[in-house]
Structure formats: structure tokens, C-alpha cells
Amino acid sequence: MKRLNIHSGALLLLAFAGVPLAANADYVDYRGHNVDSIEMALATRPLNPVTPQDSADYLEAYSELMLGYLNTDRARSIHYARRAISLSRRMGVLSIQADAFKTIGQHYWASEMYDSASYCYSQALRIVEKIGNDDNMLSAMYGTIGNLYNILDNEDSTLFYYDKAQVIFEKHGWDESSSILYANLAQFYQERADYGKALEQAERSLDFAQASGDSLMTAGAHKELAGIYADMHRFIRSKRHLKPAIAYYSQHKEEESEAHIELLETNAQVEKKLYFRAFILVAALMAVLLVIRRRLYGKKPVQEVLRPAEEEHIQPENCSEYDLTERERQILEPIVQGKTNPQIHEQIFLSTATVKCYRKRLLTKFGANNTATLVRIALEKGIIK
16 A cells, blocks of 8 residues: 555654643753754653653653654664653643654554554544544544554444544645545555545545645645546546646656656556557457448458457356456466566556455455465366466
8 A cells, every 4th residue: 555655644744743842941952953862861860750840851851752763763762652651641741641652553553563553542542532622633643543444454444533534624624634534545445446436535635635725735636546547447537637647746856756757657558558449449440341341342241350259268167166257367367377466567557556455355265375375276277277
């Protein structure tokens, strides 16, 4: 879920809003300094806070350190987050306590310890709900937990928390956040090949992006719609959304170089498919005209022109045993040939995430634990020759 991760990060940014630090004439504000400076300052203080002001100073330092080490030192970040939780509980500082639980949850998520991440996020949500008057933190928590359940493929819980976040977004008119959330939902349904719902959510994402006036977000929404239509093989509609997206990214090549390159590659593939369809259409039209000409002049039609291929892709009898769809059979063949998800994406023009989803579905249908077993069963049953 590459795109999904981008949007998850945007929601997480809201969750880690800065917490104001208390002023103290005897305490040096180390924000803007490196984390080593803060640790050195702590080393000169008593091991445990003595006065209420000491407690406030220590809590500020713990909060700075847990976030300062967030992307560089997992163990230290968790260490200071736990200290912040312990001290903030004694002091009754709920906001920092919630931030500390979210920080630990983020580390567990990054380590794919999803149960532990879920526990930490639920603790953070409980605290934020107790605070009761911070819709920014509350919506960020709903969005974050929704993203986590998205990763866990739990549709009901994903939609439950996304809906809660969206209620707050619409209440305050936060169009950018609404656009991000609906883009997440679009990707959620796209990866499950539910293109009707994916289109509905992507269109909403585009509406909110345009309402926000954010040109980058609008271009991203067009890019999302282009990808969904391409997966549906509706290439003309895909092309309509590619055009405005490419126009924006072409003007921001330096800032958005990866997205620009990706769009150009997608556009080339769409045009290739459109040219191929045009060729088939012209060939079919010529064949029809040739038959009409033969009949008008009283000659037998040229059977070679219209005769269908004798060897079509007919499903073997054994194929019905697994109730495979045409698309699943189309995916299974290159899997048997040993091709990777990106290679299959290039061959049949589905997104890599969608190919991955189909591969998982085939493993489940065949009762296979891995690709090698899937290939063996497909060959033994004569489903793919």
C-alpha cells in the first residue's frame, strides 16, 4: 500500500501536534538543539524530580526526547515515551500521556507488531476522548487507527474509524483532511477490486481537494482516479484524469520527480493500450467491410478473415473445481511462469497492489501456503499448461 502509507503519514502528522512547554527561569529551552544536548542537561539534574517545577521540566525533556529520537533511535524513543507516561500520569498531564502512547504505537506499527500498536493507540484514544475538547487530536487518532485496521485488512473497523474522523472533518470544514481520508478509502476498495466503491471515494477525494484549493492535492486525486480507471481498462477516462495530473507535476518536476516519472510511465501504458484497441477496431472494421464486399459481388466470403481462432483460452474442466474468474486465470498464468508482481503489472496493466491482492486470493482458493505450492497444484490439475 504504497500510496496508502503516504496518506497515513499525513494523518499521523496531526497526531503529533506540538505541546507547549511551561516557562521556567531556571530551565534552558533546548528545543532547536540536538537531543544529545537535552540528555546532557538531564544528566546534570537529580535522578528523580524533587519539586513540582522539576517534574514539569523533566516531562518537557522526556517529551522532546521521545519525539527527537522518533526516526533515529527506536529504543531511546520508546524509553523516554515510557518515562513520559509514568510522570504525566502522576502529574495528570493528559496531552503528553496521549502523545507518548501514540509514539510507542508508531514504533510497534513500524516493527509490524500490530497487536501492540493497536493497544497503544487505544490507550491514546481513550485519553484523547477524556480530554474531550481537541477535535484535531481526536480526528487524528481516528484516522490513525483506521489506517492500522486498513493494514490488518479489517474492513468493518477501518470504515468505523474513518467515518468518525470524517464527521469531525466535515464539522470543521477541513477539506484537505477529508480529501486524504477519501483517497485512503479509494485505495482500500481498489486493492479489493471493488472499483465501483473505489471510484465513488476517489471522486469525493477530488471534490474536497478542489474545494480546498490545494493544487498538489487536486493533482493527486486526478492521479488516483486515473489509476482506478486504468485498472478497470477504461483507458479513455483514465487519460482524462492523467492530463491535469501530468500538467501539474510537469511544472513541479524537481519537488515531485518520482510522481512525475510514475505518471509519465502510466500515461505511456495507457496510450499503448488505446493504440492497440484502435488497431483491433480498425482490423475488425476492415474484416466486416471485406465480407460485405464479397457478398455484394456474389462471391463467397473469405472465411480466413472471420474464422475465430481454433485454440481459444478455454477453461479446463479442472478449473471449475476452484471457481476461478477470468481475471484470476489471467493472473495465474504469469505466476506459473515465475513472473513477479511488478512484471505481471507491466504485462496486464493492473497496479502492483491489485496484482498482489489477486495473488493472495489465488493462494487462498488453492489452499496453498506459498507460490511454489500454488504453481505445483495449477500444473498438476492441468489448469495452466
